Amino acid sequence: MIYDICVIGSGAGAGPIIYELSKAGLKVCVLEKGDIYDEKDFSKDELVVRRSIYTPNLKDEYHTIEEFIDDSWHKFPTYETGWSFWNGTLLGGSSNFMSGYFHRLKPNDFKLASTYGVPKDSNIVDWPINYDELEPYYTKVEELVGVSGVVEEYEFLEPRSTKDFIYPPLKENKIVDLIDKACKELNYTSIKTSRAIITKQKDGRNPCYYSNYCGSYACSSGAKGSSRASLIKDALTTNNLQIIANANVIKLNTDKNKKIKSATYLTKSGTKKDVFAKLFVIAAQAVETSRLLLNSKDENFVNGVANNSGNVGKNFLSTSGGIISATFDESHLALEDLHASGLFVNRSIMDWYYTNEFKGGCIDILFEHQNPIRRASSLRWKDNGDLKIGEELQNSIFETFTKTRTLNMEIFLDWTPNDNSFISVDEKYKDKYGIPVANIRIGTHKRDLEIANFIEKKAIKVFEKMGGKNIVSDISPLPSANLQAGGCRFGDNPNTSVLNKYCQAHEVSNLFVSDGSFMPTGGSVPYTFTIYANSFRIADYIKNNYNKIIA
Template identity: 80%
Template sequence: MMYDVCVIGSGAGAGPIIYELSKQGLKICVLEKGDIYNEKDFSKDELVVRRPIYTPNLKDEYHTIEEKRENEWVKFPTYESGWSFWNGNLLGGSSNFMSGYFHRLKPNDFKLASTYGIPKNSNIVDWPISYDEMEAYYTKVEELVGVSGEVQKYEFSEPRSTKDFPYEALQENKIVNLIDKACDELNYKSIKTPRAIISSAKGHRNPCYYSNYCGSYPCSSGAKGSSRASLIKDALLTNNVEIIANAFVVKLNTSKDKKINSATYLTKEGRKKEVKAKLFVVAAQSVETSRLLLNSKDENFPKGLANNSGNVGKNFLSSSGGIVSATFDETNMNLKDLQEAGLFVNRSLLDWYYTKEFKTGTIDILFEHANPIRRASFLRWNESELLIGEELQNKIFETFTKTRTLNMEIFVDWTPNDDSFVSVDEKYKDKYGIPVANIRIGSHEQDLRASKFLEEKAIKLFEKMGGKKIISDISPLPSSNLLAGGCRFGNDSKTSVLNKYCQAHEVSNLFVTDASFMPTGGSVPFTWTIYANSFRVADYIKNNWKNLIT
């Protein structure tokens, strides 16, 4: 069968494409590496999340990491450390597991180079589009994916075409009163964090029921705005979508006209199959998208698909920053209120998103994820002493019943640079014999500077709140669940992979709609921008369909 569109992946970058094009009447084939699960399949079992059920076993499918140690690049496979860059192989991808912090990029995020200049040893460029071109699509995501919150003005708040979010803010734990009071005293501005979690019913989706297991867990009510729950379920009602699960795409094949004519995928058993389509959209998440293109070599593209310019894999992005933590107990507030499970914190600080000298970022405040097994395991040690028996039992009991840990997650731009990229190495192959992605994680000194700046602000807030055991973990290493870049878009085909509509410069029937397109990531989680951009690209494809397939 010849499909109109073949979509590789089903997460935030794929969902809008599937939704919009299927409603246009186009026949869509979705190739998803993982399985299909639904709300009834999602339990709040920590063991399910920790085991390789939603992600591959690293002994079978891994990545290699290149890290600089003593001025020398050292390569090691991820199965040695357990450091996984797989974020969800199932229908809806990693959008099933997000915490749903939905901040828009700011207008200056689209023009960092012209606003702040280009730091030495960086590859910062302005985007080929502006905030104004994205605003309507941010608004579309609010309604279709579902965003809850309360719009509050602050110094760097972005222009909006609507006055408020379509869903009321989620219920909050009373610790927000302590946060707000301390912020007022420090002259900080705490704002309610927009969340892609609906507070009232929407179609087949139920509202949040405050399970206390949200971040890192798939949602069993449909409240969380995953691509699967918010878009793909509705797209399936058109009868124009076929989903092929457990389909690991290993190569995109081109014909003499340098267009893709088919995608080769492996079944769970390792059998090779092909899908033919007129147009292909890749949204496999940044690392795996670069890997697929680099592995798709043929006589037209000997260095990899759409890579005759040598740009595929370059300028890999993550998010710099880290976490500052503190514990709270009955000396800070009423213990019953503090321990009330499931209610959100939903507070963010963006007072320093821009400074006169440099860009910093965002602080999102949340309780430590529930994860009782993981939390208890950390309590085994009292500095270097291993605790056992009654002493360990008492420590676990006191910690779980009389304290609560609050985290401040710091998000700072990852500055693109020559030592941050994705490549493939024929020496390292997965269980199917396919070269795995190699991730070089060279960071830029600017990122750590910005992270440390926000760390000081976070510590001051915790001190003002009376937090105890304040611990900071700020690192130049990438966050493995925030991946972008590798196929940056731009107007110049010599320095970018995609044009402003995320269409490959060198392959006219190829679009890339995950976070790979981003030249810079902003100082917020990427998901809202991925969704918005994918809706923008879907509009372009719909409006230019006949020209794209001729």
């Protein structure tokens, strides 16, 4: 069978494509590397999360990391450190596990180069589209995926075509009163954080039931706006969608016209199979998308599919910044309020998203994730490095879990693309299937750390004003493995980009990339909202031009 569309991956970049094109009557095949799970399969068991049930075992499938240490680049496999860049290998991908902080990009995020200039040793460019072109699709995500919150005025609020969110904000812990009061006294603006978590019934999805286990955990109510729960379930009702699970795509195959004719995948048992389609969409998350293209070498593309220009893998993005933490106890808030189960913090500060001199960042405020095993394990060491045991350890655990609570401020910055931040493949390093793994070179730009340090000082003032105790700061330029973008940036010039403005490969007319790979810059917020919105935009383009594209 030859499908109309073959989609590789099923996360945030894939869901809108799957949803829109199957509803348009096209026959869609999804190749998902992982298995299919549903709400009934998702428990709030930390051991399930920690034992790589939803991600590959790093001994079998790993990545290599290159870091600049002692004046030279050093490469090491991730199975040596446990630093995993796998974020969810199952239907719906990593969108199942996101915390769902959904901030839109701002108009100037689309034109950083022309607004602030291009810093030395950076590859910052303007986007080939503007905010107005993406705005209707942000609105569509708010409706279909489901975003809760309330629109509040602040200096950098982006233009909106709707006055507010459809879903009211989530219930909040009383600690937000302390945050709001401290910000007001500092002349900062605290705003309510919009979240991809619904607060009222939507079709077959139940609203949030405040389980207390949200970030890093799959949602057992369907409230979290995963691609699986919000879009793919509905798409299945069209009878135009086939999902092939446990399909590890290892190569794209081209024909004499330099179009993709098929995708080769490995079954769970290692058997090779091919899927044929008229049009292909890759949405495998940024690292694996670049890896697939680079490994898909043939006579048409000796350096990998869509890579005759040498741009695939370049300008990989993540987000740097860090976390500032403080503890709070009954001297700040009654313990029953402080430990109220499942209530959210949902506060953000964007006062320094832009400054007159440079592009800044965003602060999202949240309680430390539950994860009791990890939290208890971290208490076994004394300040001098000695092991804490017996009654001392027992008391420490009891006090931590019953008398205090840790509040975090996460800093999100606009990762500066540069020549030493890229994805490549190396024939020396292969997974258990014999396929070269992705190598991630982590080249950071000094500008990012400078901005992180600037915002860190602002964040610490909030905790100080709140009377927070044990204030600890961990500022780092290193990437967050769960936030991946770039590698196949879009642009108008085929010599400097992989995709055109519709995320169609310059060199392969029936190939699109719809995950975060398209982004030239990432904004100072998590990427998922924008990935969803852009995928809806791509879906519209494909629907309106399908016959022309496949001709």
